[in-house]
Amino acid sequence: MNWITKFIKPKIKSLFKKRFSDNKEALWTTCECKNLIYKDELFSNLSVCPSCGFHHKLNCEERFKIFFDNKQYEILQTPLPKDDPLNFPKYTEKLKQSREKTKQSDAILIADGKLDNIRITVGAQNFNFIGGAVGAASGEAFIHGVQHAINNRTPFIFFSCSGGQKMQEGAIALMQMTRTVLAVNELKKNNLPYIVVMTNPTTGGVSASFATLGDILIGEPKSVIAFAGRRVIQNTVKEELPEDFQTAEFVKDHGGIDLVVERKYLRSTISTLLSILLKKKEVRNISETNDVTNLNETLQKTSKAV
DSSP, rough: HIIIIIIIHHHHHHHHHHHHHOOOOOOOETTTOOOOOOOOHHHTTTTOOOTTTBOOOOHHHHHHHHHHHGEEEEEEEOOOOOSSOOOOHHHHHHHHHHHHHSSOSEEEEEEEEEETEEEEEEEETTTTTGGGEEEEEEEEHHHHHHHHHHTTTTTTTEEEEEOOOOOHHHHHHHHHHHHHHHHHHHHHHOEEEEEEEEEEEEEEHHTTGGGGSSSEEHHHHTTTBBBOOOHHHHHHHHHHHOOTTBBBHHHHHTTOEEEOOOGGGHHHHHHHHHHHHHHHHHTTGGOOOOOEEEEHHHHHHHHHOO
């Protein structure tokens, strides 16, 4: 009996678990509400559960397809620094696995396209790529996206989804917080709209840097928006926290973000905001300037000053 319980049953369970998790052709998936959902029905509903309204995670390509006009966009090639600068154990293998799984070189992709005929630059994070963690490559991708927006005089929209900075790159990852903040400052100096949509989750160094610097901050429903985790805070303050603590709705009610918008309304909401922001820009004659900021030069000067 012990032999069957300890060896046979776990082996059978692991085989079935592997089979179903690896089966990409499965017709059904499960939601947080424990309901089975037909995959086609979920995708046609923008990956939002029709029963409970839970917003499932999207990868970068899926995000772009539902956001750009007619699903038409161009993925921009971004710089790719040297992998594993600190020779962190098993990090190279983890990068390889994540690239095979997501078909991306790193967590952030940048795309150029149109939203209601307004040309925009859009960035997104893929949580399936090591939790959307930011390292040197993600920092370069974000900065490249900002530079592209400045060069082409387009608004910059970013969909954040990350657990924070990469521990495998140490101080190099932490440095990206400063670099991305400087990039956003240059974007604002050029009077270009910067809108951030915080998806589930937006935490750690991402929420402490570029994700919270948008002219407009939008959260998807029930998204976790925080710096430190709930348990860390609860153990620190030694008090019971509200059930909805760190959700987008809670953060909005306490002044941390501007709007909570369902996924199906994001296109129309952001389009309206851009039409207002760009109209205001025209009235102020901001578009008359021909100066184009070079972010690499600015970052190099700042590094030398430090």
